[in-house]
Amino acid sequence: VQNLLNCVIFGSTLCSGRVEIFYNNSWGTVCDDDWGIMDAQVVCRELGCGTAIEATSRAYFGAGNNDIWLDDVSCSGNESSLTDCPHSGFGIHNCNHGEDAGVAQDRAHSLFFPDLIFTIGSTLCSGRVEVFYNNSWGTVCDDGWDITDAEVVCRELQGCGTAIEATSSANFGAGNNNIWLDDVSCSGNESSLTDCPHSGFGIHNCNHGEDAGVICADGARIKLVGLTLCSGRVEVFYNNSWGTVCDDGWDITDAEVVCRELGCGTAIEATSRAYFGAGNNDIWLDDVSCSGNESSLTDCPHRGFGIHNCDHGEDAGVNCTGETNF
Missing domain, CATH: 3.10.250.10 (SRCR-like domain)
Structure with missing residues (x-):
């Protein structure tokens, strides 16, 4: 795993x-x-x-x-x-x-954790949140879902660090079983997500397009923002924020490292010119030049974090073969 x-x-x-x-x-x-x-x-x-x-x-x-x-x-x-x-x-x-x-x-x-697991995501510490109730797994609706709720999840998972982001709108893919929790409102001190106030198990007004997720600090340093979990704009987590990668020198070898890092199979295409839309935060990497053997994109040679001569119209992306279902 x-x-x-x-x-x-x-x-x-x-x-x-x-x-x-x-x-x-x-x-x-x-x-x-x-x-x-x-x-x-x-x-x-x-x-x-x-x-x-x-x-x-x-x-x-x-x-x-x-x-x-x-x-x-x-x-x-x-x-x-x-x-x-x-x-x-x-x-x-x-x-x-x-x-x-x-x-x-x-x-x-x-x-070990009693009630929670990620079933969709690129790591054990980033993904769609599911809880175990009534002998089956189910999702959490994103109504009111925020960083405080995500912090409880990350802490419950022990070893996953602090919460970076509380994701919504089925960012990590839509579930297909029950929706167990809605209107979750944690204070942040709870030991388990199921201890937080919520509407009641199985009581909701949601669909799986509203499935909630989390990204924990020890679970992700890279993500794709786009159409699927395995195709999108490449973003890197650095200095406590997500930022994009400039497409200067961006090629299929760089894309291959990204796809492998995310468990998304092999690279089909290295996209450029903000093919998957322009980001709006920092541009963290430029002139990336991977050999193809690196375990992470940030291990590849680059100009240095935050050093670039680009704008977001040059944001890099990837298309990978896989459709992750973790």
């Missing part, structure tokens, strides 16, 4: 939940046929979550609603990734989502 490219869990903590893998540009579940502790052990190790406590079955952590990608998984326990284990073949199965597999894992307890 560190790079969000191959495997992720959807559940009640960062290290316990339904197992999903990324294949053919979408997330899908794993069938519990023959699912055992050795399989769970590979997942735990892959996610950096310690050792496996339990391999769960029968959609213990809730049923998925996308593809079922793996069935008859049979790990030896030494594999570095779940997808390296023998299985029936991607998409080949005789299951339904009532058989979705999961894991319970033993990790530093500070990373």
